[in-house]
Amino acid sequence: MVYLTRKAEFSASHYYHNPAFTDEENRRIFGKCNNPNGHGHNYTLEVTVKGEVDPRSGFVVDLKELKEILNREVLDAMDHRFLNKEVPEFFTRVPTTENLAIAVWQRLSPKLKAAQLHRVRVYETPDLFVDFYGEA
Amino acid sequence: MKAYLTRRYRFAASHRLHSDGMSVAENVATYGKCNNPHGHGHNYALEITVSGRVEESTGMVCNLVDLDEAVRREILDRFDLQNLNLMKEFATRVPTTENLCAAIYDILQRSFHQAHLEKVRIEETMLNSFEYTGERGGIW
Numbered sequence: 485m486v487y488l489t490r491k492a493e494f495s496a497s498h499y500y501h502n503p504a505f506t507d508e509e510n511r512r513i514f515g516k517c518n519n520p521n522g523h524g525h526n527y528t529l530e531v532t533v534k535g536e537v538d539p540r541s542g543f544v545v546d547l548k549e550l551k552e553i554l555n556r557e558v559l560d561a562m563d564h565r566f567l568n569k570e571v572p573e574f575f576t577r578v579p580t581t582e583n584l585a586i587a588v589w590q591r592l593s594p595k596l597k598a599a600q601l602h603r604v605r606v607y608e609t610p611d612l613f614v615d616f617y618g619e620a
Numbered sequence: 621m622k623a624y625l626t627r628r629y630r631f632a633a634s635h636r637l638h639s640d641g642m643s644v645a646e647n648v649a650t651y652g653k654c655n656n657p658h659g660h661g662h663n664y665a666l667e668i669t670v671s672g673r674v675e676e677s678t679g680m681v682c683n684l685v686d687l688d689e690a691v692r693r694e695i696l697d698r699f700d701l702q703n704l705n706l707m708k709e710f711a712t713r714v715p716t717t718e719n720l721c722a723a724i725y726d727i728l729q730r731s732f733h734q735a736h737l738e739k740v741r742i743e744e745t746m747l748n749s750f751e752y753t754g755e756r757g758g759i760w
Contacts, residue, residue: 513678
């Protein structure tokens, strides 16, 4: 089994707000991130896939294919977007780094054929990142 | 859904690697430059990984404000700009980064309860890093 990690970068804005909370609760729980006008981050995404090395190609996965899937399913949908308003997952879920990692997993996992998704890591800043391994 | 959140912090501290259980010659042979009696320092990078279910109402494993506050109060305020050899954690142990990982893991295990503590990782320099996941449970 070999693990391959591909990195990508995207920039997006968001804010944290749960309509089920009162305004006061939203401010207390989410702090500055509750500003309804949003704020942005330069996100770094790391996608790790695993699989056996194909004896003919020497690849775990065709990187061109992985890049295309990543671009189509994730970057085209999220890069330079306001996550709360333009990415359907976040119409009902708070766009935290945790939920972003889960959303990226759910977008990629059904599209990958040759290799199996192992980990999605999303850096919100260089000092904060979340890993998701598809665990329930 | 279970996710793992990692936060990175920085602190600077001095130390000297020296074991009272070894002779002078053994200390020099074992620790080399790090045995200099006057000590030396590092800019440490500290990574704390916590895990748990992503709470549906907040989208969070734990509130980052709580984690930052616990790490500031329990670790950074105590360790930053200190001489590690003079701290109670290193009264009987050599302040290697291995032991520093275990000491920090143990402190946070006792003081931070909003998520499960998975791992403490410390970069002593850009070239060495150490990780502790509590597997040796009991020595600290």
